[in-house]
Amino acid sequence: MAGRGVLTSHFSLLTSRLLICAVLGWAAAGCAHVDRTEQVNRAEQLGVDEFLHEHLPARAVVTTGEAYRALLLLADGDEHYNSFDARAAELMRRGWVRTEWNLRREEPIDAGAVAYMVIRIVHGERGANSLVLGSVGVGERRYALRDLEYMGLIEQRPAYRWLTGGELLDLMGRADEYMAKHKLYPTQPVDLRQELASRPAEG
Numbered sequence: 001m002a003g004r005g006v007l008t009s010h011f012s013l014l015t016s017r018l019l020i021c022a023v024l025g026w027a028a029a030g031c032a033h034v035d036r037t038e039q040v041n042r043a044e045q046l047g048v049d050e051f052l053h054e055h056l057p058a059r060a061v062v063t064t065g066e067a068y069r070a071l072l073l074l075a076d077g078d079e080h081y082n083s084f085d086a087r088a089a090e091l092m093r094r095g096w097v098r099t100e101w102n103l104r105r106e107e108p109i110d111a112g113a114v115a116y117m118v119i120r121i122v123h124g125e126r127g128a129n130s131l132v133l134g135s136v137g138v139g140e141r142r143y144a145l146r147d148l149e150y151m152g153l154i155e156q157r158p159a160y161r162w163l164t165g166g167e168l169l170d171l172m173g174r175a176d177e178y179m180a181k182h183k184l185y186p187t188q189p190v191d192l193r194q195e196l197a198s199r200p201a202e203g
Contacts, residue, residue: 037106040065040084048079052169059165065105067114067168071096074172075121077185096120098140112141112159114168119144122153122175123184153178 040063043055056062056070068087073079081087084105091097096117103109142159149156153174163171179185 036061036063036108039063040106043069044084048073056165056169061108062114062163062165062168063106064103064109064113066165067109067117067163070168070172071114071117071121074118074175091117094120101141108162110141110160111154111157111163112145114163114171115145115148115154115159116141118153118171118175119147122151122178122182151178 039059043051043063043066046055051069052073056066059066062070065084065087068084068091069081072081072087072090081090088097088105092099097103097113101113103113145154145157145159148154148171154171
């Protein structure tokens with residue numbers, strides 16, 4: 001599939017950078033305040049390659065706007081939306097975010113919210129607490145994060161902690177591998193009539 005090829009090429013180029021970027025992100029996380037409105041404005045002006053290869057790896061904190069764009073790229077394999085409002089509406093339609101979280105475009109997004117979206121993108125293994133309590137909005141982000149930890153897609157951390165760009169890309173890379181391994185990417189349908197017509201006649 002084209003989407004799979006796009007994502008695989010992105011993540012293969014990023015693999016060698018992720019550790020360095022994560023370390024830099026952790027070091028910078030405790031520094032001066034980031035102008036996150038300017039950060040997300042810049043992110044939305046970039047093409048996909050620059051957004052993934054250059055912008056996100058350098059971010060000490062990922063905003064909601066950046067996470068929405070990145071995770072829809074993971075889910076769809078391509079860019080289909082050109083604004084935060086369009087992405088937010090689509091994520092809401094898919095049931096991947098909740099209104100009561102009150103996530104704002106320019107503010108940092110927590111690991112639990114990202115985990116909630118990713119577990120749905122990969123159709124992941126959900127525990128009893130996630131299925132029962134999470135479905136009614138009780139600790140849903142915390143349980144989603146535990147589910148991803150159990151699956152080996154993310155390292156253990158508090159659900160309220162912000163993610164660096166390197167950490168988000170690492171999670172996306174692992175999720176991409178999981179989806180490919182479990183054949184969760186759609187494949188090109190075969191036109192059986194065309195397939196049969198192309199075969200040589202038996203003699």
